[in-house]
Amino acid sequence: MMSFLPSEPRPLRILLAEDDEQMRSMLTLTLARAGYAVVALEDGYELADYVSLTQVCGGPLQPPDLILSDVRMPGRTGLDVLAQAQLAGLSCPVILLSSFADEETRAEARRLGVRAFLDKPVDLDVLKETVRQTASGVM
Template sequence: MTAPPAAPRALRILLAEDDDAMRALLVRALSRAGHTVVEVEDGFELSDYVEMMAGQGGSLEPPDVIVSDVRMPGCSGLEVLARLRRRGLTCPVLLLSAFADAETHAEAQRLGAHALLDKPVDLDVLRAAVVDAGGAA
């Protein structure tokens, strides 16, 4: 008799999204999937969080996965991803964008994004991408 598949482990997710309604929807979807979500509302807060992460001299543990909008006030998701990689941090990053063109997709891939998902994002696709990224960490 085969054992049932194990449930995906709960992940710590840092979510950066400047649209309040979209952020609330994403937090709800990821939380209901059993994950712990820390939310920030723009690129300024995302950048500040990254600066305070352990490994950067800060006290915050890096999340298992970062989910970030590409276009936000302050730093864009791509800028924060570039900063993470320059500092040698390998935390998987999923980017979301309603305006992603081929150049944005290429830049995300070059910087090592786990995935760039187009908005409106299918929540099942997002949940699967988060689990996949968390397993790659």
């Protein structure tokens, strides 16, 4: 586990929800190598549970700085959890990933304030740049 001195900035905390194990591992490794702290979750249920346990919602966990989520996952979709997070007061930027995004899904994502929508298979360099820009407020 890394320890940071008080004068060092802490790495951006990314909450990653992806139901495909290989994709989740690849995204986690890519983002960790880029210097981000990644909390990897298996599906929409785990994402919803994490969101409900953040300090914003009265729980013990630090809220994420950014959420990166697949749209279609077993149980709860990324859009379902985003709506739940907003109702709870969690206001971090969100990037969605999807292999099957139709215009209705994209419109709903825009309505919910999603900062970026990336199609799978995602180019890892594009992902890293999108995360950087989103985290810095450029997008």
